[in-house]
Amino acid sequence: MAELPLFDKDGKSAGTFTVDEKLFGEKIKRRLLHQVVVMYEANRRQGTHCTKTRGEVEGSTRKPWPQKHTGNARAGTVRSPIWRHGGVVFGPRPRDYRQTITANTRRAALDSALLAKILDKEVSVIERLEFPQPKTKFAAAVFRNAGFKRTVLVGYVAGGAEEGPRRAKNRETFLAARNLPDVRLMPVEDLNAYEVLKHKDVLLTKEAVEHLVAERKPKPSEAPKGEGGK
DSSP, rough: OEOOOOOOTTSOOEEEEEOOGGOOOOOOOOHHHHHHHHHHHHHHOOOOOOOOOTTTOOOOOSSSSSSSSSSSOOOOOOOOOTTTTTTOSSSOOOOOOOOOOOOOHHHHHHHHHHHHHHHHHHHEEEEEOOOSSOOHHHHHHHHHHHHOSEEEEEEOOOOOOOTTTTTTTGGGHHHHTTOTTTTEEEGGGOOHHHHHSSSEEEEEEEHHHHHHHHHOOOOOOOOOOOOGOO
């Protein structure tokens, strides 16, 4: 069992929160984490890079000089790649870098990332995130009291999907913390391995931790039916 630092809603120490780290796996799958991070980075690429070939650069199509009897090397076009301002050979062209993985692989990578953070003592728990007004100074005070000096990923439980992209249930929390440069708020339902590894510290609300644990606890198997459907 791992003991995570626990903070109250003001960011002050309130003891520890115990969680079973084995729910997130037996070991850290480093190769899987590398694969997933490469995928997320690749999916962020626009792929709009482009260079012009000899058929696309500006210039005349006339032969610069006769083939023979000039003392110059043979040349067929001023657009030649070996000429200044000529085309580019095998240059980058627009392409799609997108990669995909299965849902189970994505879930396993998230578990490994959370396990790594727990073992490195970089996961903390806060009872709840509530601010009297949606102002940055209130959110900054909480993180200052908690002693965070590095980038922080804050995970919270959002409402249902019908509440919209900003999750009306946590709208004031989102508005209060969105201007903090080192803080990233994300619903726990949207957590992924890339965001967990990208930030130095992870701060989860108590409700978010309970949500993660409940999803990973083994469900009781159904009792086998006897003969005759009894």
